[in-house]
Amino acid sequence: MFRSDMRRTSCAVFMFSFMLLAGNSAKAQTPLPLIPLPATAVEGTGSLSVDHGLQVVLEGYTEPRLERARARFLDTLSREIGTSGVPPQTVAGGKLIIKTAGPSAPVQQLGEDESYHLEITTTGAHLTAPTPLGVLHGLQTFLQLVHSTPEGYAVTGVTIDDKPRFPWRGLMIDTGRHFMPLDVLRQNLDGMEAVKMNVFHWHLSEDQGFRVESKTFPLLQEKGSDGLYYTQDQVRGILEYAHDRGIRVVPEFDMPGHATAWFVGYPNLASGSGPYKIERHWGIFDPAMDPTRESTYQFLDQLLGEMTALFPDAYFHIGGDECNGKEWDANPRIKQYMQTHHIKDDAGLQAYFTSRVQQLVTKRHKITVGWDELLQPDTPRDVVIQSWRGQDSLAEAARRGYRGLLSAGYYIDLNQSAADHYAVDPLVNGKAKLSPAEEANILGGEATMWTEYATPENITGKIWPRTAAIAERLWSAQSVKDADSMYRRIDTLSQNFAYYGLPYQGVREQMLRRLNSYSDPKALQILASVVQPPRDYAREELRAYDAFYPLNRLVDTVPPESNKAREFNELAARIAAGKAAPEDWRKARQWLALWRDNDAALQPSLPKSxxxxxxxxxxxxxxxxATIGLLALDALQNNAPVSAEMQKQQLAELKELEKPQAILLNRIVPGVEVLVSAAKAQ
Structure with missing residues (x-):
């Protein structure tokens, strides 16, 4: 399971002349500047000015959470339009009336009504929703509709009826491998609210650390965390922060494997003889809990009692992944137990362990969630399966009557593109289609951020903005599939994320300046704009890492996906296909010349560190x-094709140039290869 001015573009970009319906074609000409796209949107006339303030009035049901949401909305709006503060009462400004029909559950529940209706006209706006959850979502839609006009800032006139496709739209953050401070968690909860995600999956224990305070078993954090853990009061603070934003919090305590840090303070939990210490490397390790001792379940009974009381959500994640069974196999007493109890293999032993732990979770009126490995022939039907193995695995669980979540394809730590994630759908798999009843078993999915190569400094820039593509896949209609549109809307959102509490672009700029010894980073920025880390698990094969390895190089600074290189590669494809506009040719030449000449500007500063x-x-x-690309561009533009021998030589050179250097990939190479291939004599 290894996992410029920040303003919106002009008003013309935002105007549209279509109705976006859930069943309509995904290829809309000019979709709303919203992500995720709403279920239904109908064009209005004109726009509502917000330049002189906005009065926000709560009607119907109200509660402190709605009051705080109004204050947070006005604060964000004031940052977005660049004012010192939007006054709550104003004569000249417009009015947004919010009407909520009734409360949501005291502890947010799976499947609550999250729908809303938003109507914006030139004279005012109305937001209505059955519960506060819909209001929270509608306010985010309103903020994304804000744009500049010749007369000032305004909100596009539109009528929107919206609700999510899936009830579970999550983000998992691993705080076990690298601990993440509270401000980092709050930033990402703000990002989740902006794109209507509603489950924060908090991965709290790993081989590298047990990250939450236990008052029942204090050695868990005292010996198993390096002092990096969340107090129970801090946990409650995050729970309140998430609840204010319509986000459930599901904790994960991984067992029986990935639990080495537990054994440092409580070695009798383990199947081996120890001694145990906090793991400092990444991977799958042998230590595992002993499923054959009653003392193991007595310990877990008390711990789960404490933790299920701390976390109010109805769902509780017990992990269950990647237990290799080696410590079990090496223990004669455990092997004898298996023989006596007719347990044929390690999978059977883990199934026995899971059934016992699931009973302890159920005892606390909670529902167990676990990774694919939990799915065994006799797994209780109320266990929710989270699939890291793939859509087929999830579909199989659904066929067998289990509810499930998809994470395969949403591993945002693997540096895959937003388009790759966007193409993955929980209801699409390689086998026969599911029946409607079986499809209903699939609750949604979760983006997963494992933190082997993430730090508090760079994690937010690794999660966003690509996770917005996953948020749309889980919220919007299945027919919404236009990746080009998705990228345009994500780009608009990313320019405004700082206003929503995610300053990762500024952090990345500061990291580049630090790398460049705080000199002018322009030449380094040009290089950084077209490189990206290797995908999947290639990084661990290129350099040895452990928990102490500094993550402060360019590979740790650049985004997981180079937008500039993606744009160039798309441009090169249009040129090669004969579909390029004159502006494409001009831009391609300009970029290639810039990249060709940047080396001379950058090289003198590189040896300094x-x-x-x-x-x-x-x-x-x-x-x-870039030099090869310019030669190919000349050949194409001058209708002077290169020889087959020259093309072969250039393509061979490009193959060498696309190999990783400094754990980074030169991402313009694919586009240059396309140009070279097109320049060959026929």
């Missing part, structure tokens, strides 16, 4: 690739 010295070959490779 060991952190940048490793970038010298990468910078040179970018220059070489």
């Amino acid at each position: 060991t952190l940048t010295a490793e970038l010298a070959p990468l910078s040179h490779n970018l220059s070489q690739a």
Whole structure:
């Protein structure tokens, strides 16, 4: 399970002349600047000015959470339009009337009504919803509709009826491997609210650390966390922060494997003889809980009693992934137990362990969630299966009557593109289609952020903005599939994320300045804009890492996906296909010349630090690739095709240039390869 001015573009971009319905074609000409796209949107006329303030009035049911949501909304709006504060009462400004029919559950529940109706006209706006959850979502839609006009800032006239496709739209953050401070968690909860995600899956224990205070078993955090853990009061603070934003919090305590940190303070839980210490490396390790001792379940009974009381959500995650069974196999007493109790293999032993733990969770009136490994022939039917193995695995669970969540394809730590994540749908798999009843068993999905290569400094920039694509897949209609539209809308959102509490772009700029010894980072920025980390698990094969390895190099600074390189590769494809506009040719030449010449500007500064010295070959490779691209562009533009021999030579050189340097990939190479291939004599 290894997992410019920040303003919106002009009003013309935001106007549209279509009705976006759930069943309509995904190829809309000019979709709303919203992500996720709403279920139904109908064009209005004109827009509502917010330049001189906005009065927000609560009608019908109200509660303190709605009052705080109104204050937070006005605060965000004031940052978005650049005022010192939007006054709550104003003569000149417009009015937003919010009417809520009634309360939501005191503890947010799966499947509550999250729908809302938003109507914006030139004279005012109305937001109505059955519960506060819909109001929270509608306010985020309103904020995303704000744009500049010649007369000032306004909100597009529109009527929207909206509700989610799936009831479970989650983000998992692993705080076990690398501990994440409270401000980082709050930032990402703000990001979740902005794109209508509603489950924060909090991964709290790992081989590298047990991260929450236990008053019943204090050695868990005293010996198993390096002092990096959340107090119970801090946990309650996060729970309140999430609840204010319409987000449930589901904790995960991984067992029986991935639990080495537990055994440092309580070695009798383990199947081996120890001694145990906090794991400092990444991977799958042998230590596992002993499923054959009653003392193990007595311990877990008390701990789960404490933790289920701390976390109010109805769902409780017990992990269950990647237990390799080696410590069980090496223990004669455990092997004898298996023989006596007719347990044929390690999978059977883990199934026995799961059934016992599930009973302890059920005893506290909670519902167990676990990874694919929990799915065994006799797994209780109320266990929710979270699939990291794939859509087929999830579909199989659904066929057998289990509710499930998809995370395969949503592993945002693997540096895959937003388009890759966007193409993955929980209800699409390689086998026969599910029946409607079986489809209903699939609750939604979760983006997963494992933190082997993430720090408090860079994690938010790894999660966002790509996770917005996953949020849309889980909220919007299945027919909404236009990746080009998705990228345009994500770009608009990302320019405004700082206003919503996610300053990752500024953090990335500061990291680049630090790498460049706080000199002008322009040349380094140009290199950084077209490189990205390797995908999937290639990084761990290129350099040895552990928990103490500093993550402060360029590979740790750049986004997981290079938007500039993606745009160039798309542009190159249009040129090669003969579909390019004159502006495409001009831009391609301008970019390639910039990348060719940047090496000379950057190289003198690279030897100043060991952190940048490793970038010298990468910078040179970018220059070489751009030079080849310019030659191909000349050949195409002048109708002077190159020889087959020259093309072969250039493609071979490009193959070398696309190999990782400094754990980074030169992402313009695919586009240059397309140009070179198109320039061959027929």
